[in-house]
Amino acid sequence: MYEVYFRHLAKKMPLTADDQALIQRFLSVKKIRKKQYLLQEGDVCKVIAFVEKGALRSYTVDGEGKEHILQFALEGWFIADLYSFLTGEESSYNIEAIDDSELVLINQSAYKELLQRSPCYQTYMLDLITGAYIALQKRLNATVSLSPEERYQDLIALYPDIVQRVPQHMIASYMGLTPETLSRIRRRIAEN
C-alpha cells in the first residue's frame, strides 16, 4: 500500500527501516473513486494526500459558477489545501478524483506530531514543499512570459502523462483558457 510513497521518500534522502516504521504509523490509506471528493469548498482540509495511484485535481468555482483548475496530482504527487490544513479555516477549493485512486493520507495532528518526532520526515516535507514552491514559480513565470502555444508545448514536454490522462477541457481550465481556444491551439500546432 505504501510502496510508491516510501520509494518517493527514499529517493529524496536515506531512510532507515526505523524511520519508515515510525512514519508509517502516522499514515493511513484511502481508496477513492472517480468523481468523488476528497475535499469540498466550505469544509476544512483534514489531510494531505499523496497519490499512490490514479489522478486528482483541485479547483475553485468563481462568481459566475465557472471552474478553475489549480492543480493536477498524479502518482508520486501530493495534493491538499495547505492553508486550510494548517489553519483549520474553511477551504475554498475542491479536490476531486479524476480516476479511481489510491491515496496515502496524513491528518493534521499526525502531521504536527510527526514533524516533531521525525527529523527525517521534516527534511522530507521541507524538500517536498520547496519543490512544489519552485514548480509553482515556474508555472507563474511561464504564464506571464510565454504564449499559450508555448505553454502547451512545455506542458506536453514536461508532463506527457497529464496530457494523456486528463481530459482536454480540464487542461484548458488549468492553463486559464477556454476549451475552444485550446482546441484551436492544438490545431495550429498540428498544422506546423
Place this chain on the structure above:
Amino acid sequence: MYEVYFRHLAKKMPLTADDQALIQRFLSVKKIRKKQYLLQEGDVCKVIAFVEKGALRSYTVDGEGKEHILQFALEGWFIADLYSFLTGEESSYNIEAIDDSELVLINQSAYKELLQRSPCYQTYMLDLITGAYIALQKRLNATVSLSPEERYQDLIALYPDIVQRVPQHMIASYMGLTPETLSRIRRRIAEN
C-alpha cells in the same frame, strides 16, 4: 543588524538565545543600493536574502525583451531563486533593489549545514516556504478567477505598502498588465 530577522523568526516559534547565536553565525549582512542587482540572469543564485529594510523585486526578461515581475520583497520577506540556489544551475531571474536596502544573507553551504545543525532553523524554513507556497497558490487562483479590477483592489487591501512604495508600472507588470491598462483600471475604480 539582525533585529527584523530574529523578530520575524521568533514570531514563528520559541527561540532560545543559543539557537539565535548558532543561527547568527551562519548569516551575513549586506547593504545594497537602489537599482543594484543581487542576482542577474545567467548567474547562480548564491544566497537567500531576507529583507531587513528596503524593497527588492525579481523579474525575468522574455523573448521580446519585455520584463515580467514575479515577486516583490519588502521588510520581513525573503527573496531568492530557490531553484538556482539549491541546484547550482544558472538562474533565469534578475533580483534588483527598488530602494536602498539592508539584507540578511545565507549562502548555500551555510544553508545546508544550518539545516542539519539547527532543528529550530529547519522548522522555521519549513514554515517560511510553506507560507510562500500558500501565498503563491492564492495569487495563482486570483489570477484565473478574478478580474484585473478585483485583483488590484485585493492587492491594495492586502499589501498597501507595496502600492505606496512601488512604481505603478512595476505593479502593472507584477499583475501581468500593461501600464496603460492599470492606469485605466485605477481611473475606473476612482470614478465609482
Place this chain on the structure above:
DNA sequence: AAAGACCATTGATTCAGATCAATGGTCTTT
C-alpha cells in the same frame, strides 16, 4: 537651472482569446 530620462495618463486602433452556436463523436446509463 536647464536638459534629458522616465513615468502616468489619455485617446485611437488592433488583435487574441472569449463567447455564442451548431455538429458529430464517444462514453454512460439503463
Place this chain on the structure above:
DNA sequence: AAAGACCATTGATCTGAATCAATGGTCTTT
C-alpha cells in the same frame, strides 16, 4: 441496443486588453 450526457471541434462574432502614439509632469543628472 437505444437514449442521454458529455466532449472536441469548427465557425461567426464580440470584447477586453495590448499596442501605438502623444502629452504633461516629475525625477535625475550635469
